[in-house]
Amino acid sequence: MGGLAVQEVSVRIGDRDLVRAVTFDVAPGEVLGLAGPNGAGKSTLLRTLYRVRRPTSGQVLLDGHDVWRMPGRWLARRLAAVLQEGGGDFGLSVHDMVAMGRTPHKRAFDGDAPADRAIIAEALERLDVADLAHAPFDRLSGGEKQRVMIARALAQRPEVMVLDEPTNHLDLRHQLDALRLVRGLGITAVIALHDLNLAAAFCDRLCVMDGGAVVALGPPGEVLTPRMLREVYRVEAEVEAHPRTGVPQVTLLTGEDVP
Amino acid sequence: MSGLTGVSRAVAVTRRPGLPYPLTLALCVALLGGAVTAGIAAGSISLPADQVWGILLHRVHPALAEPVWSPVRETIVMNVRLPRVLLCGVIGAGLSVCGMALQALVRNPLADPMLLGVSSGASVGAVSVMVFGLTFLGPFSLPVAAFAGALAALVAVYLLARSGGRMTTVRLVLAGVAMAEVLSAVASFLVVTSDDPHRTQSAVRWMLGGLAGTTWTMVWVPAAAVLAGTAVLLGVSRPLNLLLAGEEAAASLGLDVHRFRASLFVLVAMVIGTVVAVSGSIGFVGLIMPHVVRLLVGADHRRALPATALLGAAFLIMADLVARTLITPEEVPVGIITALVGGPFFLWLMRRRS
Numbered sequence: 001m002g003g004l005a006v007q008e009v010s011v012r013i014g015d016r017d018l019v020r021a022v023t024f025d026v027a028p029g030e031v032l033g034l035a036g037p038n039g040a041g042k043s044t045l046l047r048t049l050y051r052v053r054r055p056t057s058g059q060v061l062l063d064g065h066d067v068w069r070m071p072g073r074w075l076a077r078r079l080a081a082v083l084q085e086g087g088g089d090f091g092l093s094v095h096d097m098v099a100m101g102r103t104p105h106k107r108a109f110d111g112d113a114p115a116d117r118a119i120i121a122e123a124l125e126r127l128d129v130a131d132l133a134h135a136p137f138d139r140l141s142g143g144e145k146q147r148v149m150i151a152r153a154l155a156q157r158p159e160v161m162v163l164d165e166p167t168n169h170l171d172l173r174h175q176l177d178a179l180r181l182v183r184g185l186g187i188t189a190v191i192a193l194h195d196l197n198l199a200a201a202f203c204d205r206l207c208v209m210d211g212g213a214v215v216a217l218g219p220p221g222e223v224l225t226p227r228m229l230r231e232v233y234r235v236e237a238e239v240e241a242h243p244r245t246g247v248p249q250v251t252l253l254t255g256e257d258v259p
Numbered sequence: 260m261s262g263l264t265g266v267s268r269a270v271a272v273t274r275r276p277g278l279p280y281p282l283t284l285a286l287c288v289a290l291l292g293g294a295v296t297a298g299i300a301a302g303s304i305s306l307p308a309d310q311v312w313g314i315l316l317h318r319v320h321p322a323l324a325e326p327v328w329s330p331v332r333e334t335i336v337m338n339v340r341l342p343r344v345l346l347c348g349v350i351g352a353g354l355s356v357c358g359m360a361l362q363a364l365v366r367n368p369l370a371d372p373m374l375l376g377v378s379s380g381a382s383v384g385a386v387s388v389m390v391f392g393l394t395f396l397g398p399f400s401l402p403v404a405a406f407a408g409a410l411a412a413l414v415a416v417y418l419l420a421r422s423g424g425r426m427t428t429v430r431l432v433l434a435g436v437a438m439a440e441v442l443s444a445v446a447s448f449l450v451v452t453s454d455d456p457h458r459t460q461s462a463v464r465w466m467l468g469g470l471a472g473t474t475w476t477m478v479w480v481p482a483a484a485v486l487a488g489t490a491v492l493l494g495v496s497r498p499l500n501l502l503l504a505g506e507e508a509a510a511s512l513g514l515d516v517h518r519f520r521a522s523l524f525v526l527v528a529m530v531i532g533t534v535v536a537v538s539g540s541i542g543f544v545g546l547i548m549p550h551v552v553r554l555l556v557g558a559d560h561r562r563a564l565p566a567t568a569l570l571g572a573a574f575l576i577m578a579d580l581v582a583r584t585l586i587t588p589e590e591v592p593v594g595i596i597t598a599l600v601g602g603p604f605f606l607w608l609m610r611r612r613s
Contacts, residue, residue, distance in 0.1 A: 050511040076513030083508050089368045090503045090558040099559075100501055104513040108494035111561075156512070 001063055002028045002078070002159030002188040004049070009058035011044050011212075018044040020212040021058065026188055028159075033203030033220075034192040037233055041212040042164070042192045049162050049190065050081035062160065076104035080153035082146075082163040094140070094148050095133040098123050101155030120155050126181060127151040128174075142169030150178055160188040167198065196250045200224060208232055224248045283556055287569035291348070294576040298344040299336055301584055306332060315341075343473040346481070346537065347579045347593075348572035350470075351544055353485035353534045355571025356564060357527045358545025359552070360492055363499045363560065364520050364527075365431050366506075369608070371546040372531045375431075376438030378542070380412025380528075381405040381535035382446045382466060389462040390453040402480055406532030412438055413528045417521065464592070465539040470579055471590050473537075481533045488530040489568055495523070496560035503558060541594045543601020544571055550608060 004026040011019040019041045026032045034042050047053035049060055051067060060067045067075050080101070101123065102116045112120075124130040127147040132140065137148060146169050153161055161182060167175040175195075179202040182189050193199040199206055200220035208216040208223055210232045216223045221241070229237045229250065236253040277283070299311045314336045316323035326333075354372060361370040361377075372378045384404035387393065396403050416438045420431040446466065453459045492499070498519055501509035506516050552567040575593070578600070582593040 047507075052507050052510045071513070072510065072515050073513035076511065081508075081511035083505075083511065090362075091553055092500075092503055092558045096500065096557065096559050097504065100497075100504060100508075100512060103497045103501055106497055108497075110497075 003063055004160055004188055004190065005059075005061040005064075006045075006049070007059045007061065009045065009048055009055045009060060011041070011048060011053060012056040018212050019048070019055075022209070022212075022214050023058075024207055024214065024217055026160075026190060028188055029186055030205065031183055031189045031191065031203045033199035033206045034190060034209065035194070035196060035199055035206055036209035036215075040209040042209055044212075045209070046081070046162050046164050046190065046192060050079060051075055073104045076156065078158055079160040079162060080156040080158035082149045082153045082161065082166050084149075084164065084168070089138070092137045093134050094129055094137055095120065095124070097137050097148050098129075098133075098151045098155050101152040101157075104156060119157065123151040123154040126154060128177070143171060143174055146170055147174065147178065150181070154181075154185075158187065160190070161185070163189065163191045165192055165194065167193065167195065196224060197247075200248045200250075201245070221248050224250055277555065280556055280562055284566060284569070287566050287573070291569050291573040291576075294573040294580075295344055295348070298347065298576045298580050299340045301580055302335070302340060303588065304332070304335060306336070311336060338475075342475045342478050343470055343579070344576055346470060346473050346478050347576045349478065349482045349485050350534050350538045350541065351548075351571040351573070351575025351578075352568040353481065353488065353530050353571075354541065354544040354575070355548035355552075355567045356485070356489050356492060357530050357534075359549035359560070359564060359567050360499065360523060360527055361545070362549055363502045364523055365435075366502060367432055368550070369546070369605075370432070370435075371543070372527070373439060373540070373542050373545070375435035376412040376416050376442055377409045377528055377531045378535055378540050379439045379442035379446065381409040381532045382540055383412075383442050383449070384408025384532070385465065385536055385539075386446045386449050386462050389465065390449045390455075390458055392455075392458060398476070399480075402533050402536035405536035406529060408442075409532035409535065410525065410528040412442055413524050417524060470538060470593060471583075477537045481537055484530050484533040488526055489564065491526055492523075493561070493564055495519070496564055499560040500558075539592070539594060541575070541597055543597050543605065544575055546608075547601050547604050548574060550604075 006022055006024050009019055009022045010017065022045055024032070034046070036042055044053060048055045049067070051072060054068055062075065062078060067079070098120050099112065102112065102120065105116075121130070124133055127150055129144060129147050129151060132144065137145065140148065146166065150163075150166060163182065166178055166182070170178060175198065179191075179198060182191065183202055191199075191203065193203075203220060205218055206216070206220050206223040207214055208228065215232055216228050224239050226237055226239055229235055229239070238251045238253065239248050240251070241247065242249050278286075296308050296311055300306045300308055310328055310332070313324040313326075314328060314333050317326055318337065358371050361372065361375060362368055364370075365375070382405075384407050385401055388400050388404045393404070394400055416431065416434045419434040419438070450459055450462045450466070453462070498509070498514050501512050501514050502516070509516050548567050548571040549563070552563050552570055556562045556566050575597070578596040579593045582591045582596045585591055
């Protein structure tokens, strides 16, 4: 369970085509990295997956069901999004934020059952924010907020996780921890990442977007080439498999060392 | 993941700060009980607290208390003070709960039934009835007109804010403030241009917010609306929480944000309309109480809504107590008291947020 199919999805806002006929499949348990320069349409595409931006045309299917034809709660029980939004001016605690992840599983007047509390506590623990549980969310550092957002998605117990720049604001250790955690869950994941080396290390396949369209899709070793980096990112770079791990590594060339 | 943690935090917050929730709620109930007792006891003839409860208990069941008081006192308690105190409690609870809901719905801590034009809309409806002497529905003319005004104002604000795409908080609040200003002006215009001095005076009195002459017949409609409204809001307290995290997060957690917001607007208009019809404009209650409660029990609506209803009821009962005992035998409209408390609070809140 948790197979995702994006079919000919286009998003047009005003007279701008933000996403153009994007098609790809994500197999159950697969981790797909979404890369591309700023404004490539990554976030807009992700919004069509978690039901915030309806595609102008095309379909997003989860296990064969069109996510835009199913109830919002149906999708939220199966697919969790990690977003960058905050808790506003209301003094929500970290625990409140993570507890929201249980909402799609609850009906009106349902309290938090012991099972829910265990799930919330586990999510707090796994993201290393348990000792901040009752701190106000607004006062946290960017990295701590990011981890709380991932904890909330975890508390949803999803089959698919959609993450928009989850490593933003995170230091090296927490970047590694966050991506290792998502991988370790064994669930389907679509992750927008700017750091191509992290993407290469943690994703089964990479999807590179430019100008709203998919320009490359495949295993990191095939997608990350000096030519792609030159055409899409307009940078000169070398790509080599790391001698020990075999993971392709991108080294950017600064102005002086270009032959 | 926690296994990797090598750093111990300077401030570990392992327990929710403040009092345990049941204790806080019990204190709110006690405060409300005290306010009710004081509200019934105080007045031109002041009664001792034990006599107040004796009369009330005797009414519940004659065996519960021996009647050692004069029948006049019983009449004062049962027919004059109790309905007024209950109505104050209902209004305070209704305004506070609606304020809290609106703050979540527009995701703005400065929201209040007045801010979104709901109270002003209700005022125009009610003032029209008074100034033009409308009696199309007999005694229900006033509440129905106020509800219609509140709903019309809210729908207008909603449509204005949504025109040309998605509704954002900024557009909503701007539309609400503009609508509130326009409708207040309309209400004032109606009062000023009315040529019947008697009707004008009653309309002015009503606009300032006052509860003199409360009878039992005025209590039931708002009481039913506030009880029902609060029950519904408690049922949707989880979705309300989601809205605090933002529209996009709420949508990704399965909430149909626009439909939810629209239906709760109707609910809030019903509660505010019935409340404003009997009380006139009473400002700031819906702003202050939610903030005080969030400081006490946190922002989770499952905990905050019951507390804000209790505290709002207690607050308005006490404000009304001050209003009618400050310069006896004259009564100050209770809206003046809440504004005197609420205005500085609002300014303090704005300074703190900026």
